[in-house]
Amino acid sequence: MIAGRVLTGRDAEAIDRQTIAGGVPSLVLMERAGAGLVRVMERKFKPLYGKKALIICGRGNNGGDGLVIARHLFLRGVQVKSYLIGGQEGLKADPAANLDRVKRMGLSPRGIKEDHDLQELKEEVESVDFLIDAIFGIGLHDEVRGIARKVIETINDVVFKKRAEPAHGGQQSTRQRHEPARDVAGKPDPRGPGYLGAGCDGGDSPISLSPMGGNVRALPGRGRSPIFPSPVVISVDIPSGVDSDNGRILGVAIKADLTVTFVAPKFGLLNYPGAAHAGQIEVVDIGVDEALLERESRIFVTSASRIGESLVRRQEDAHKGEVGRILVVAGSVGMSGAAILSAKSALVSGAGLVYVAVPGSVLPIVSTALVEMVGIPMPENPDGSLAYEAYYRILDLGREVDALLVGPGLSQNSGTQRLVREILLGLEKDIVLDADGLNALTQSTSILKEAPGRVIITPHPGELSRLIGRPVPKEKRLEISRETSAELGVICVLKGARTLITEPGGRSFVNLTGNSGMATAGSGDVLAGIIVSLIAQHNDPFASAVSGVYLHGLAGDLAAEELGARSIIASDIIRYLPGAFEEAESPPGSDTRRRVPPSILLAGNTMWLRQLLARNLDA
Numbered sequence: 001m002i003a004g005r006v007l008t009g010r011d012a013e014a015i016d017r018q019t020i021a022g023g024v025p026s027l028v029l030m031e032r033a034g035a036g037l038v039r040v041m042e043r044k045f046k047p048l049y050g051k052k053a054l055i056i057c058g059r060g061n062n063g064g065d066g067l068v069i070a071r072h073l074f075l076r077g078v079q080v081k082s083y084l085i086g087g088q089e090g091l092k093a094d095p096a097a098n099l100d101r102v103k104r105m106g107l108s109p110r111g112i113k114e115d116h117d118l119q120e121l122k123e124e125v126e127s128v129d130f131l132i133d134a135i136f137g138i139g140l141h142d143e144v145r146g147i148a149r150k151v152i153e154t155i156n157d158v159v160f161k162k163r164a165e166p167a168h169g170g171q172q173s174t175r176q177r178h179e180p181a182r183d184v185a186g187k188p189d190p191r192g193p194g195y196l197g198a199g200c201d202g203g204d205s206p207i208s209l210s211p212m213g214g215n216v217r218a219l220p221g222r223g224r225s226p227i228f229p230s231p232v233v234i235s236v237d238i239p240s241g242v243d244s245d246n247g248r249i250l251g252v253a254i255k256a257d258l259t260v261t262f263v264a265p266k267f268g269l270l271n272y273p274g275a276a277h278a279g280q281i282e283v284v285d286i287g288v289d290e291a292l293l294e295r296e297s298r299i300f301v302t303s304a305s306r307i308g309e310s311l312v313r314r315q316e317d318a319h320k321g322e323v324g325r326i327l328v329v330a331g332s333v334g335m336s337g338a339a340i341l342s343a344k345s346a347l348v349s350g351a352g353l354v355y356v357a358v359p360g361s362v363l364p365i366v367s368t369a370l371v372e373m374v375g376i377p378m379p380e381n382p383d384g385s386l387a388y389e390a391y392y393r394i395l396d397l398g399r400e401v402d403a404l405l406v407g408p409g410l411s412q413n414s415g416t417q418r419l420v421r422e423i424l425l426g427l428e429k430d431i432v433l434d435a436d437g438l439n440a441l442t443q444s445t446s447i448l449k450e451a452p453g454r455v456i457i458t459p460h461p462g463e464l465s466r467l468i469g470r471p472v473p474k475e476k477r478l479e480i481s482r483e484t485s486a487e488l489g490v491i492c493v494l495k496g497a498r499t500l501i502t503e504p505g506g507r508s509f510v511n512l513t514g515n516s517g518m519a520t521a522g523s524g525d526v527l528a529g530i531i532v533s534l535i536a537q538h539n540d541p542f543a544s545a546v547s548g549v550y551l552h553g554l555a556g557d558l559a560a561e562e563l564g565a566r567s568i569i570a571s572d573i574i575r576y577l578p579g580a581f582e583e584a585e586s587p588p589g590s591d592t593r594r595r596v597p598p599s600i601l602l603a604g605n606t607m608w609l610r611q612l613l614a615r616n617l618d619a
């Protein structure tokens with residue numbers, strides 16, 4: 001499965017190093033990076049002529065990019081002012097070479113060394129159209145030190161306050177109310193005062209990667225360009241202060257409206273909390289070798305076209321027994337909903353036959369709610385949970401199906417937990433293990449290694465933390481997913497904003513669909529049902545897990561568009577699943593593909609990356 005690549009900062013450094021060793025001078029890469037960013041600005045905010053830009057440069061190569069940007073913006077008639085943190089002395093070779101060039105053009109940057117330099121910076125930030133953040137890029141991995149920290153705080157503070165002013169949507173004076181706002185192209189902005197960028201986006205893909213996370217406001221409705229408030233904060237490669245390896249905030253970080261990143265999106269731009277600082281993401285190709293990218297990167301983003309291709313088409317003469325048979329082992333008294341939701345989403349996702357093994361007293365509820373499944377009453381414990389005595393029955397049924405889902409709503413009864421462990425050891429089948437199924441393995445993860453079948457675990461961070469006995473902070477999601485997957489030999493679907501799907505071989509997918517409304521009871525049961533259904537139809541657990549997560553998020557996005565994220569409940573996700581399948585299965589650009597998925601946009605002039613991303617991200 002090929003898809004859009006993602007890099008950690010360290011991967012990106014390795015690619016830069018090897019590209020330079022392969023004969024491309026680092027100054028050339030810097031020139032391509034800076035020029036590429038200005039091309040993105042030109043496309044999105046044309047005309048640039050006469051606009052004001054403030055460029056804040058750090059002392060490393062990210063700052064060097066900033067100096068290249070200063071030169072290219074100046075040549076396009078932009079009024080450019082730049083600052084260099086720490087002053088002009090003692091820069092590294094490439095930034096120093098670019099400092100010479102800008103000085104020869106009369107654009108000498110001012111130094112920011114002391115607190116009293118911040119006052120002037122404040123005034124400048126208030127009066128510009130664009131603020132370019134070239135303070136730190138992928139070279140930053142520790143808490144931001146020194147004056148740079150105050151510079152970042154000052155920028156965030158001034159921008160935040162400026163946007164809270166009446167002219168930006170707060171209390172308006174009579175004059176402001178009568179004067180339509182102008183976007184950067186000078187056109188009246190349909191949103192009213194204080195927003196930039198409407199109507200000058202030059203036909204970009206309309207959905208930014210993280211429209212609500214950063215400061216970018218998306219216009220209501222699909223297929224519209226985001227509106228950029230003024231000043232537009234543009235980060236070079238990554239918002240300064242975000243760790244490109246993992247999205248950690250290193251004490252303080254720029255809140256960008258737009259991040260123009262080089263070669264490929266950095267994982268820190270996609271993973272929270274860094275993702276909330278990135279705004280819209282654009283990728284600029286700086287001409288590195290595709291083979292290098294393939295070698296260095298093991299992280300991908302989910303994409304509609306690949307998902308569509310990986311879904312199995314049903315044969316015209318399909319029989320229900322041939323299109324996926326599933327056994328769901330779920331439910332207990334008081335938790336029958338988990339069994340219903342997961343079985344229903346498995347059916348809606350295309351499985352031909354779904355058997356549901358539940359405690360006998362729960363069966364009437366489940367059967368009434370879902371007449372299409374085949375309910376099997378099982379022995380139960382006094383507390384209404386599935387009894388260990390169900391083991392042989394479940395084993396017999398399990399041998400007949402293509403895949404199993406074990407866990408939703410099972411409770412934490414010790415007998416039920418023993419049953420779960422024995423099922424894992426007794427069946428050589430693909431088994432999706434969710435919720436209480438995972439809780440049954442706390443302190444006995446070795447069972448996952450011994451299980452003869454292929455196991456797909458679908459924990460949220462709390463469940464994973466209980467399973468492996470250590471915390472799972474956001475910035476360690478990738479690392480811990482990789483370790484868990486490799487050590488236990490399972491496919492790990494780590495749920496949450498930007499769900500990560502990792503296989504034991506080390507490949508990970510970052511999912512870009514979904515929204516905060518999906519953090520709702522039963523949402524996980526629906527996901528587990530989709531994944532098991534795709535596995536039963538498809539027989540490739542990793543592709544199924546990736547597709548399932550994507551489709552689940554897409555269904556949630558479709559639901560959010562009509563219902564609002566706040567009001568989504570789990571059964572809504574199932575209701576919108578057919579729409580999600582329809583979109584994923586229709587060819588890109590066709591009328592039936594109603595929704596462009598969140599995309600990373602691409603600028604640049606080398607075809608291969610454009611094609612790769614266009615193909616895989618549907619940008």
Ligand SMILES: NC(=O)C1=CN([C@@H]2O[C@H](COP(=O)(O)OP(=O)(O)OC[C@H]3O[C@@H](n4cnc5c(N)ncnc54)[C@H](OP(=O)(O)O)[C@@H]3O)[C@@H](O)[C@H]2O)[C@@H](O)CC1
Nearest residue numbers: 016029030059060061062136137138139142143144145237
């Ligand atoms: N390599 C290439 O070929 C290409 C690279 N490109 C660009 O270069 C960027 C990477 O550049 P980079 O590696 O120079 O690191 P960068 O992000 O500028 O930061 C280093 C600076 O930060 C400072 N600093 C560090 N930690 C700190 C802290 N805690 N608190 C405060 N300061 C701290 C550190 O100071 P020092 O440790 O030297 O005192 C140094 O001055 C990359 O993102 C892309 O934009 C493109 O041009 C394409 C080609």
Ligand SMILES: [K+]
Nearest residue numbers: 136236238240
């Ligand atoms: K930056």
